[in-house]
Amino acid sequence: MSNKMDRVRRQQEAHIKHFASLRMSTNTVAQSEKVAATKTLQNEYIAQWLELSDFLNLDECQIYEQFLVWEPEVGGSIDRISTMVGESFKEFAIRDMDKLDTLREDMIKEAGYLAEEIGLRNNAEVLSEILYTYGNLFIEKSEDLTLDILPNRYVTLVDDEQRIVSAVRGEFPENIIMKANKLVLYEGRYGQRIINKDKFIHIKYKDTPIFWNDSRGRQTFGVYSASPLHRVIMPIWRKRMTNLADVMWRFKNVPREHHQVSSEMFSLDKYIGDNNTKRAAANAEAVAFLTSYSAGLKNQVSDQGYATLDTVKIEMIESHNQYMQTNELIDQINQEIWTAMNMPKSMITGESTSSYASELVIANYVSQKIVQISSKIKPVILSNIRQRLKLINSAFPVDELDIKIEMNMAATKLETLRQMAIMGQLKVFTDDEIRDEDGYKPLTDTQKAELKEKAKQEVDMKQTALPSGNRVDGTKGAKPPQTPQSDVQHSNDQSTKNTRTDK
Numbered sequence: 001m002s003n004k005m006d007r008v009r010r011q012q013e014a015h016i017k018h019f020a021s022l023r024m025s026t027n028t029v030a031q032s033e034k035v036a037a038t039k040t041l042q043n044e045y046i047a048q049w050l051e052l053s054d055f056l057n058l059d060e061c062q063i064y065e066q067f068l069v070w071e072p073e074v075g076g077s078i079d080r081i082s083t084m085v086g087e088s089f090k091e092f093a094i095r096d097m098d099k100l101d102t103l104r105e106d107m108i109k110e111a112g113y114l115a116e117e118i119g120l121r122n123n124a125e126v127l128s129e130i131l132y133t134y135g136n137l138f139i140e141k142s143e144d145l146t147l148d149i150l151p152n153r154y155v156t157l158v159d160d161e162q163r164i165v166s167a168v169r170g171e172f173p174e175n176i177i178m179k180a181n182k183l184v185l186y187e188g189r190y191g192q193r194i195i196n197k198d199k200f201i202h203i204k205y206k207d208t209p210i211f212w213n214d215s216r217g218r219q220t221f222g223v224y225s226a227s228p229l230h231r232v233i234m235p236i237w238r239k240r241m242t243n244l245a246d247v248m249w250r251f252k253n254v255p256r257e258h259h260q261v262s263s264e265m266f267s268l269d270k271y272i273g274d275n276n277t278k279r280a281a282a283n284a285e286a287v288a289f290l291t292s293y294s295a296g297l298k299n300q301v302s303d304q305g306y307a308t309l310d311t312v313k314i315e316m317i318e319s320h321n322q323y324m325q326t327n328e329l330i331d332q333i334n335q336e337i338w339t340a341m342n343m344p345k346s347m348i349t350g351e352s353t354s355s356y357a358s359e360l361v362i363a364n365y366v367s368q369k370i371v372q373i374s375s376k377i378k379p380v381i382l383s384n385i386r387q388r389l390k391l392i393n394s395a396f397p398v399d400e401l402d403i404k405i406e407m408n409m410a411a412t413k414l415e416t417l418r419q420m421a422i423m424g425q426l427k428v429f430t431d432d433e434i435r436d437e438d439g440y441k442p443l444t445d446t447q448k449a450e451l452k453e454k455a456k457q458e459v460d461m462k463q464t465a466l467p468s469g470n471r472v473d474g475t476k477g478a479k480p481p482q483t484p485q486s487d488v489q490h491s492n493d494q495s496t497k498n499t500r501t502d503k
Contacts, residue, residue: 042247042248042251045247046244046247046248049240049243049244050244052066052070052240053237053240053241055233055237059153059215060227061134061151061152061153062153063229063233064133064134064227064229064230065133067133067229067236068129068133068229071236071337073334073337073338073341074229074232074236074337074341077341077343078129078132078133079129080343081128081129081132081343081369081370082124082125082126082128082129082132084366084370084407085124085125085128085370085373085374085377086121086122086124086125086128087121087407088124088370088371088374088405088406088407089120089124089374089378089381089403089404089405090403090406091108091403091404092108092111092112092115092385092401092402092403092404093108093401093402093403093404094107094108094397094400094401094402095400095402096400099400103395103396103397104397104400106393106396107389107393107396107397107398107401108401110389110392110393110396111385111389111401111403114385114388114389115385118384118388120381120385123147123381124374124377124381126149127147127203127377127380127381128373128374128377130149130152131203131205131373131376131377132205132228132373133229134152134227135204135205135206135224135225135226135227135228135229135230136152136155136202136203136204136205136224136225136227137149137201137202137203137204138150138152138155138183138200138202139200139201139202139203139380140183140195140199140200140201141198141199141200141201145384145387145388147380147384150183150185150200153215154185154186154187154189155183155184155185156183156184156187156214156215156216156218157177157180157182157183157184157202157214157220157223157224158180158181158182158184158218159177159178159179159180159181159182160181160182161182161194163177163218164184164187164188164194167187167188167216167217167218168188172217172218172219176211176218176219176220176221177214177218177219177220177221177223178220178221178222178223179223180197180202180223181196181197182194182195182196183195183197183200183202187215187216201380203376203377203380204224204225204376205225205226205227205228205376206225206226207225208225209221209222210222210224210225210226212224212226228340228341228342229341231340231341232336232340232341235333235336235337235340236333238333239330239333239334242326242329242330242333243326243330246326253318255316255318256316257314257315257316258314258315258316259293259297259312259313259314260312260313260314260315261286261289261290261293261311261312262311262312262313263286264311265285265286265311266282266283266285266286266289267282268282270282293312342369343366366407367407367408371405371406371407374405374407375405378403378405381403382401382402382403385401385403386398386399386401389401416437419437420434420435420437423437431443
């Protein structure tokens with residue numbers, strides 16, 4: 001019976017040891033997998049940014065679109081700009097309001113309905129975003145009056161179709177292209193189409209003529225506009241390299257613990273045999289101890305303490321390398337990006353260390369910039385609305401239709417109201433001129449009567465609130481009591497009298 005019990009006990013001990021070895025093996029594998037996964041994650045992160053930053057082998061349109069999608073400063077700026085452009089499109093009107101009649105009023109109302117139907121503001125956002133990203137906007141005119149945006153990457157402009165044939169042969173004439181008479185879509189590719197000048201619209205971010213090589217290598221002058229994002233290629237390139245260097249440096253220089261085990265435990269005098277035997281035995285025990293000790297650290301949580309013998313000493317190893325402040329450098333590069341895009345940081349992030357006067361100047365500039373971009377898109381949208389109105393009523397004088405563009409930031413709005421208040425105090429401007437300063441229409445007779453009634457009610461309320469004491473010199477209000485001393489304190493110059501009810 002005892003032999004049977006011993007055999008069972010030995011089997012149980014064997015199972016326990018086997019389970020423990022499996023668990024230790026599993027933990028060791030899991031830990032090694034975590035380490036490998038961390039290294040893989042870092043390598044994949046770096047590889048992804050290196051692939052995106054291979055600017056020498058990327059098409060310019062690919063670079064611009066990548067900035068729009070991946071770069072916070074660029075994408076945020078363009079998003080804010082396009083939103084403000086959409087908001088800058090206000091109500092419809094006619095150029096000469098003196099001609100306003102029933103027909104023209106109906107035309108303005110129908111234009112408003114059409115604007116909602118086609119999503120005018122949304123279209124303005126889309127068109128402005130493409131224009132600001134690529135510097136060029138290509139639109140094909142459709143028979144159903146829809147605006148078909150063409151992909152910049154596959155568009156080329158030529159003055160003659162012979163240029164297309166020459167490019168296929170690898171021949172490039174010395175004379176440069178200066179006229180955009182034909183638009184070629186997918187030139188040299190499957191599905192190539194040639195669109196005549198009257199069938200497409202080309203809007204340039206800047207009309208300043210510059211030399212530019214198209215995607216086929218032909219030199220042009222005054223045909224294309226440079227993209228605003230072209231100026232940020234080098235700063236973003238440098239910023240990405242700085243970020244990657246920072247990632248690798250920080251991964252390499254994470255503070256680590258150094259657990260020092262006293263070598264006295266494995267001195268040769270504790271072993272028997274010749275020197276080689278002693279060294280082998282000491283080395284085997286040292287390796288076994290370190291392996292066991294390291295295994296106990298692998299599953300330890302970050303806030304857990306250590307329980308060791310006095311033969312173990314734990315110290316922190318930190319990097320002593322002199323490293324440049326990365327954040328300051330990145331902030332400097334970001335400032336270059338804001339400058340290159342003509343978009344102040346405060347307009348995007350809402351943060352600024354500038355004074356109110358400086359922010360007012362910035363707000364005025366941004367408003368002008370938004371109006372400028374909107375004015376480039378306006379002819380396309382307005383022409384489309386006019387064509388649609390003609391289909392509704394051919395008698396509409398669509399050539400007189402206009403759309404108001406206006407963009408006032410909060411700071412400029414307050415400044416405009418302050419100027420209007422000053423204009424009112426000067427007494428040399430009419431009410432209509434003051435209202436026109438902020439784009440308000442002249443008051444109607446009904447509005448004027450309403451304002452007069454409000455003013456009368458305010459005067460009656462003030463008179464009711466005045467004390468009913470002594471009333472002198474025929475005035476309705478009571479004079480404050482005066483003494484020789486208080487008379488000096490209560491000045492009665494003309495400006496004070498204008499603001500008092502007891503004058």
